[in-house]
Amino acid sequence: MNKRVFPALxxxxxxxxxxxxxxxxxxxxxxxxxxxxxxxPSNSSTGELDMDALQFNDKTYYVGFDANQGAELQxxxxxxxxxxxxxxxxxxxxxxxxxxxxxxxxxxxxSIARTRGVRKALGTAVEEDGKIKSDPVGTNADGSSSVVQxxxxxxxxxxxxxxxxxxxxxxxxxxxxxxxxxxGNAIGIWSGDFGDQIDIVASNNDGMGMAIFNNWSKENNVPxxxxxxxxxxxxxxxxxxxxxxxQHADVQAYLTLRVLRNALDGVDIxxxxxxxxxxxxVLSDKDYVYREDERSYYALNLAVxxxxxxxxxxxxxxxxxVSKQLDAEKAPVKKVWLNTYNSADNxxxxxxxxxLQKYDDLLNLEVEYVDGDGQTESNITxxxxxxxxxxxxxxxxxxxxxxxxxxxILQQ
Numbered sequence: 172m173n174k175r176v177f178p179a180l181x182x183x184x185x186x187x188x189x190x191x192x193x194x195x196x197x198x199x200x201x202x203x204x205x206x207x208x209x210x211x212p213s214n215s216s217t218g219e220l221d222m223d224a225l226q227f228n229d230k231t232y233y234v235g236f237d238a239n240q241g242a243e244l245q246x247x248x249x250x251x252x253x254x255x256x257x258x259x260x261x262x263x264x265x266x267x268x269x270x271x272x273x274x275x276x277x278x279x280x281x282s283i284a285r286t287r288g289v290r291k292a293l294g295t296a297v298e299e300d301g302k303i304k305s306d307p308v309g310t311n312a313d314g315s316s317s318v319v320q321x322x323x324x325x326x327x328x329x330x331x332x333x334x335x336x337x338x339x340x341x342x343x344x345x346x347x348x349x350x351x352x353x354x355g356n357a358i359g360i361w362s363g364d365f366g367d368q369i370d371i372v373a374s375n376n377d378g379m380g381m382a383i384f385n386n387w388s389k390e391n392n393v394p395x396x397x398x399x400x401x402x403x404x405x406x407x408x409x410x411x412x413x414x415x416x417x418q419h420a421d422v423q424a425y426l427t428l429r430v431l432r433n434a435l436d437g438v439d440i441x442x443x444x445x446x447x448x449x450x451x452x453v454l455s456d457k458d459y460v461y462r463e464d465e466r467s468y469y470a471l472n473l474a475v476x477x478x479x480x481x482x483x484x485x486x487x488x489x490x491x492x493v494s495k496q497l498d499a500e501k502a503p504v505k506k507v508w509l510n511t512y513n514s515a516d517n518x519x520x521x522x523x524x525x526x527l528q529k530y531d532d533l534l535n536l537e538v539e540y541v542d543g544d545g546q547t548e549s550n551i552t553x554x555x556x557x558x559x560x561x562x563x564x565x566x567x568x569x570x571x572x573x574x575x576x577x578x579x580i581l582q583q
Contacts, residue, residue: 207224209519215571246292266330271369272374295335349378376397400418402486420470436502443493444459496532505562506538511543514543527540555577
């Protein structure tokens with residue numbers, strides 16, 4: 172074989188790759204598309220959105236789900252269950268429906284919304300300065316807590332009291348929040364304290380909810396409600412887990428990468444979202460909402476119960492209306508840096524990331540996935556050493572306050 176073939180081949184490949192490499196180098200990092208996802212840049216104390224982060228550049232957006240709509244749906248799901256299953260639900264017959272609440276991360280907007288949603292629906296909410304309190308009560312055996320109040324509910328002419336017996340942040344000694352092991356331990360303490368006063372378990376995610384279900388409530392036939400529609404939780408509905416909320420993760424994952432794809436291609440940001448693309452991908456207004464003033468896309472939530480859970484058994488199936496492959500000539504391969512805040516997070520690891528990995532192929536995106544430790548932002552940011560290698564970024568922060576850590580890197 173002619174030895175000159177190899178240098179010639181190398182030259183040809185260099186010329187072929189040069190345009191995309193030059194294009195990436197010509198775009199400053201501060202001007203590249205950015206999607207914040209799953210954890211909206213915001214003040215963890217007040218919930219106020221970090222508009223500096225959401226307006227980092229004209230190609231920056233947030234993708235998540237409608238936390239308030241989902242929170243209200245979760246509360247309504249629990250309330251509907253109580254109304255429909257009151258016979259036998261009051262385990263000790265005291266006309267008090269007692270529930271415990273696994274809060275998760277007290278500083279996370281989604282967790283705050285879910286706590287408020289449950290309390291609002293069950294009538295246990297207490298307002299302060301026009302907002303429902305979302306603090307943990309610790310324990311509240313006699314209903315005297317100032318954080319919550321006793322709710323009242325009449326069913327078939329009988330009045331019941333609804334009482335939040337206990338709630339706490341699920342945070343382990345290393346600092347990780349939404350911690351399933353902590354929730355599993357907490358139910359051991361709560362069941363020892365309250366016994367058959369506990370009639371309902373509410374959890375702000377399925378990771379904690381399943382830990383409680385497996386450690387205690389399944390054996391004791393206590394209905395347990397979670398959030399996220401993780402595969403194991405949906406499967407467990409057939410075994411007595413009472414219900415969960417689907418964040419429409421298939422829509423969220425699609426939007427996370429689709430927004431980047433559109434920004435990279437310089438097309439209308441609504442392409443393949445509210446407006447069909449050439450392949451026929453399009454979402455309906457029942458799937459998501461876009462709030463322009465927040466530069467945020469929110470997937471709409473769905474209740475998953477014993478009546479419909481079989482439709483949700485495969486949580487990693489792509490959403491059929493947006494499952495068509497893009498033309499690589501019109502949407503050439505681009506390189507994306509994407510992180511998840513915690514390698515141990517059940518929802519992100521078992522549902523969201525597998526969906527992203529399916530959509531990245533459909534959208535012709537080469538994604539480098541980075542998993543954090545769930546505790547320190549630097550564990551993630553240290554691995555974004557050379558942002559010039561990438562065309563776009565999808566960021567999932569450890570704490571919602573920490574967007575500046577990433578913006579600083581991209582502004583260098």
